[in-house]
Amino acid sequence: MTSAPMSGRKAQAARNDELILQAARAVFTADPGAPIAAVAERAGVGISALYRRYPSKEALLQKLCGDGLRLYIEVSERALADDGDPWEAFAGYLRGIVDADSSSLTIKLAGTFTPSEELFPLSGRASELAVEVHRRAVAAGVLRPDVTVADIALLFEQIASIKLGGEERVWELRHRYLALAMDALRVPPAHRELPGPAPRDEELAARWVPRT
Structure with a gap:
């Protein structure tokens, strides 16, 4: 129908x-x-x-963060429903959260508005799922046991801070550095070819050109 x-x-x-x-x-x-x-x-x-x-602006910010949490939950639930290779399920979760870009909202908007009542259960559910995704990867022996849920959260924020060039280049670089981080997170450590080219000197230098 x-x-x-x-x-x-x-x-x-x-x-x-x-x-x-x-x-x-x-x-x-x-x-x-x-x-x-x-x-x-x-x-x-x-x-x-x-x-x-x-x-109000506050209502708009609440909506943005609510949508971000829902997307985080969706990605996490999809990873937990994956009964295939444990590392690939965890890697899919990492890629999905980077693509969702909910960490950009955390970086910029945390503490700038009063959360609505609706956001608290969403936040709680997102946290529960993050813990379970992490627990399952460690239990399967594919994720370093000394890496915590908080480590992963801050890793997402580090990757979200990458903003170089246009939108397509931003996503390319974020996935390059996610792949680099994933090689260090994995048990045993992996050494695969990184996606996308490394930043060029002129790309880094362009950040210092005044915006008009």
Whole structure:
């Protein structure tokens, strides 16, 4: 059974909502102190349309973090449902969390707003799953036992801090350094070819060019 197509007005509202959330993520992970008007401008929607959906900046931040937690939960549950090779299940979890980029929200938004009541059970569930994914990998003998859940959380944040070049290059570099870290996490240690080319000198130097 397929769901009925949305009306033109509802479809436009859904498109606007997606534009607003994408814009909010980009704006607030770049500058948590940015005004909500910057989100409307980047999304290309009127400020009134934004306020109809999100009555305050805090509500928008709560939504972003809630969506990030749900995605984290989804990736974690998928890894735990994988009954195949234990290392590949854990590696899929690591790649999935890097792709979800929920750590960028943690880096930039933690402590900048009051969590809603909805966020507490989501956060608790995400933490439980992270512990279980970690426990299973250690029990299977594929993850170094001296690596903790907190180590993995900070590893995700380190990788999320990589922002060099355009969007495609950012993802390429993040997966390169994730692969490098995974070789150190694995038991026995692995030494595979790293994905993507290393940063070029000109890419590193470009960070010092003033933005116009």
